[in-house]
Amino acid sequence: xxxxxxxxxxALALAAAAVSPLASATDPAVLAAGKAEGKVVIYGSWPSAxxxxxxxxxxxxxxIAVEFSNMATSQIxxxxxxxxxxxxPQVDIVQISDLAPYLDFTKRxxxxxxxxxxxxxxxxQFRDDQGRWVVLALNxxxxxxxxxxxxxxxxxxxxxxxxxxxFAGAISAPDIKGGGTGxxxxxxxxxxxxxxxxxxxxxxxxxxxVATAAQGQAVISGEAAIAVGxxxxxxxxxxxxxxxxxxxxxxxxxxxxxxxxxxxxKRSPRPNAAKAFMDFFASKEGQTISVxxxxxxxxxxxxxxxxxxxxxGRQTYIVGPAEMDAYNAAVKPYNDEFARLYTK
Numbered sequence: 001x002x003x004x005x006x007x008x009x010x011a012l013a014l015a016a017a018a019v020s021p022l023a024s025a026t027d028p029a030v031l032a033a034g035k036a037e038g039k040v041v042i043y044g045s046w047p048s049a050x051x052x053x054x055x056x057x058x059x060x061x062x063x064i065a066v067e068f069s070n071m072a073t074s075q076i077x078x079x080x081x082x083x084x085x086x087x088x089p090q091v092d093i094v095q096i097s098d099l100a101p102y103l104d105f106t107k108r109x110x111x112x113x114x115x116x117x118x119x120x121x122x123x124x125q126f127r128d129d130q131g132r133w134v135v136l137a138l139n140x141x142x143x144x145x146x147x148x149x150x151x152x153x154x155x156x157x158x159x160x161x162x163x164x165x166x167f168a169g170a171i172s173a174p175d176i177k178g179g180g181t182g183x184x185x186x187x188x189x190x191x192x193x194x195x196x197x198x199x200x201x202x203x204x205x206x207x208x209x210v211a212t213a214a215q216g217q218a219v220i221s222g223e224a225a226i227a228v229g230x231x232x233x234x235x236x237x238x239x240x241x242x243x244x245x246x247x248x249x250x251x252x253x254x255x256x257x258x259x260x261x262x263x264x265x266k267r268s269p270r271p272n273a274a275k276a277f278m279d280f281f282a283s284k285e286g287q288t289i290s291v292x293x294x295x296x297x298x299x300x301x302x303x304x305x306x307x308x309x310x311x312x313g314r315q316t317y318i319v320g321p322a323e324m325d326a327y328n329a330a331v332k333p334y335n336d337e338f339a340r341l342y343t344k
Contacts, residue, residue, distance in 0.1 A: 025117035026279040031062065033272035039065035040273040043076045044095030046137075046260060047294065051095075054290040058280050064273050077101055080265070084110065089267035092274035095136075097180070097260045102133040103324055105263065112264040114275055118282035125320055126259075126299040133263035136281060137290075138297040140232040140257055140308075140316075141185050143250040144216065149225040152248070159189060159252045162228055163200045170225035171206040172218045176338040178210035181258050185229030186334055187327060188256040188317050195337070201228075202341035219247055231258065233295035236307035240295075249307075253315040260296070 034040075044051060048070045055066035071079070073096050083089050096102070105111050111132035119127050119134055126135035143162070145155050149170070156162050162171060174182035189197050207224055209215045216234035218224040235249040262281065264274045280286045287298040292305045301312070319327045 025283070026276045030272050030275050034064050034270070034274075034276040035062065037064070037270035037273040039067060040092045040270055040277045041090060042066065042068045042093045042095060042277075043079060043091045044068060044070060044093075044262075045073045045076060045097050046070070046095050046290075050290040050294045053293075054281065054286060057289060058277060058286075061280075062276060064276060066277065073098055073101070080110075084265075084267055089265060089269055091265055092268040092270050093262055093264055093277065095260070095262040097258065099133075099135070099259050099261055099319065099321070100324055100328060102128075102261055102263055103321055106132050110266055112266045112268060112271060112274075114264055114278065116275070116279050116282055118279050121284075121300045121302065122282070123299060125318065128263075133261050134278075134282060135259045135261045135299055136287070137260040138257045138299060138318075139181075139260070140251070140255050140297060140311075141181060141188070141229045142232045142235060142255070143252045144219050144227045144230060144235045145248055145250065146219050146222055146225050146246055147248050148246045149222060155248065155250065156226065157250060157252065159228070160193065160197070161252075162226055163197070163204070165204075167226060168204045169206075171201070171204060172209055172215045172224040172227040172230075173201065173206040173342070174212070174215065174229040175208040175210045176335055176342075181212060181229065181231060182210065183331065183334070184256050184258055184319070186338060187319070187330060188254065189229075190334070192254055192317070195341075198337070198341050202344075206342070208342065216247075220245060222246070229256075232297075232308065236305075237295040240307055251309060251311075251314065254317040255311065255314060257297075257316050257318045259318060 051068050055068060059065055076094055076096055080091060080094055113130040113132050115131045119131055122134060143156060174185050176182045176186050207218060212230040212234050215227040215230040219227045235247055238245050238247060264278060268274050284300060284302055287300050287303045291298045292303050295305060297305055297308055
């Protein structure tokens with residue numbers, strides 16, 4: 001998208017005294033230095049609305065302005081690296097809905113180690129051991145079905161249940177060409193159920209959709225009876241706004257989890273303001289504002305999202321650092337395989 005916006009005015013800073021103080025675990029010296037720096041600049045692929053809400057609250061509490069530029073992941077990476085190569089760093093924090101760039105940035109020593117006290121509330125698989133990046137939101141890939149087309153006692157409960165012959169032509173599946181969550185679903189199902197899963201699903205001639213929203217709409221309208229591999233909030237948010245919507249969410253296991261992460265640039269012009277913002281972003285209050293309220297899942301156990309079950313004890317799956325090279329190496333062969341199995 002590449003829509004840059006200055007979020008806050010001096011009026012918000014003047015209102016800070018009327019707002020409760022910062023509740024996150026920010027060192028007072030860091031906060032004071034951050035106030036002197038004046039602002040924090042963020043490049044992010046996250047939705048603008050929750051980031052704007054988060055920023056407004058942060059500014060009201062600290063007096064530190066927030067400038068958030070929303071853009072595609074590829075644009076963030078290019079701009080971040082270009083600024084560093086030109087020795088003209090502008091950004092303080094990068095937010096990307098993919099873990100792979102952070103692993104690359106870490107290898108290249110481009111991220112600032114920061115042991116925020118808030119990160120202790122995050123499971124170790126969701127943070128770098130030196131605090132160079134942290135996963136701040138999760139989106140689960142689920143199964144959605146139309147309750148008017150499929151009776152509850154006939155509804156699929158496991159991923160392999162969708163392979164029944166009666167679902168031929170009635171399934172919406174993610175198109176791997178869209179990358180992101182579509183590729184994650186293909187990779188996860190192949191990992192846990194083998195290529196046989198995709199051979200059978202492809203033989204059922206599913207409808208292919210690049211966008212998760214299109215999958216959800218296909219089920220809501222009845223065009224498709226089932227959608228697989230779409231992001232959970234497509235169903236849970238719909239049911240929150242319309243409890244009578246003819247859909248039901250199935251949390252089939254293993255549950256693939258797409259991540260949204262953030263980290264501070266090692267060349268940040270305003271490192272203290274960046275640290276204060278990351279503290280707030282990772283705090284319980286920050287997670288409630290920016291993650292739970294929009295239907296995503298916080299890695300923090302003390303932050304609940306309406307409509308999302310407790311995933312403790314459930315079999316979940318995340319592509320972690322140790323598997324990332326294999327995950328990236330499989331992109332081309334799996335795309336070729338997808339074309340052969342799903343579009344022939």
